[in-house]
Amino acid sequence: MRRSSRDNDLERVYREHLDAIFSFFSYSVARHVAEDLTATTFERVVKAWGRYDPSKASERTWILTIARNALTDHYRRQSHRKAASLDEHPGLADSLAQADPFAQPLAADAFAGWLRDLGDRDRQVLALKYGADLSAAEIAALLDLSEPNIHQIVSRALKRLRTKAHAADESGHDR
Numbered sequence: 176m177r178r179s180s181r182d183n184d185l186e187r188v189y190r191e192h193l194d195a196i197f198s199f200f201s202y203s204v205a206r207h208v209a210e211d212l213t214a215t216t217f218e219r220v221v222k223a224w225g226r227y228d229p230s231k232a233s234e235r236t237w238i239l240t241i242a243r244n245a246l247t248d249h250y251r252r253q254s255h256r257k258a259a260s261l262d263e264h265p266g267l268a269d270s271l272a273q274a275d276p277f278a279q280p281l282a283a284d285a286f287a288g289w290l291r292d293l294g295d296r297d298r299q300v301l302a303l304k305y306g307a308d309l310s311a312a313e314i315a316a317l318l319d320l321s322e323p324n325i326h327q328i329v330s331r332a333l334k335r336l337r338t339k340a341h342a343a344d345e346s347g348h349d350r
Contacts, residue, residue, distance in 0.1 A: 185224060189217055192235055195307040196242050202302030203246060212249060216242040236313050239303065243317065289339045297332040304329055 196216055200209035219241050227237055290298065296318075303314045304325075311325040318325075 181224065185221060188220065188224075188234055188238070192238050193217075195235060195309075196238060198306030198308075199239060199242055199302050200246065202298055202306050204249070208249070212242070212245050215245045219245065232316065233313065235307070235309065236317055239307055239309065239313075239317055243299075289336055292339070293332055293335065297328060297335075300325060300328045301332055 193213070197209055197213045200212045204212065216238065220238055223241070227234070231237075232240070293301070300314060300318070303309045303317065304311070309317070311322045311329075314320075314325045315322040320328075
């Protein structure tokens with residue numbers, strides 16, 4: 176049986192965007208939930224592929240919009256929200272620490288606490304920037320914010336994380 180062009184396109188889209196979508200989810204939910212939400216996202220991509228319009232958004236932005244909606248749906252179904260576990264996602268701390276050239280290695284449990292202290296929007300923007308590897312312009316389009324606002328959110332969130340790291344360093348805790 177011969178594969179259709181649509182099947183080839185969907186296979187390519189899955190291969191190219193799988194890691195970014197999973198990383199986006201891993202900033203907010205446990206690994207098993209991130210895996211489920213990633214699968215849900217690609218199921219929705221398959222169903223909606225015929226409606227994708229490349230003149231309106233890049234594939235990654237379009238798929239991340241679907242992922243964001245899946246995450247919103249997940250939270251609506253939950254009675255309470257769970258924070259990301261750095262025990263399950265050790266790459267998360269490395270990803271954010273590498274984003275800041277002045278960052279020192281952090282204890283994963285301390286960083287998990289610091290990340291939980293950030294607001295939802297800050298965590299979401301950092302997840303899209305460092306987890307899904309989107310540009311500020313793509314994040315701005317996805318979240319309906321301005322590009323300068325995205326830069327400001329990232330800068331302030333990283334500054335808060337650095338401040339917590341310096342305070343912990345001075346007190347000798349959480350390192």
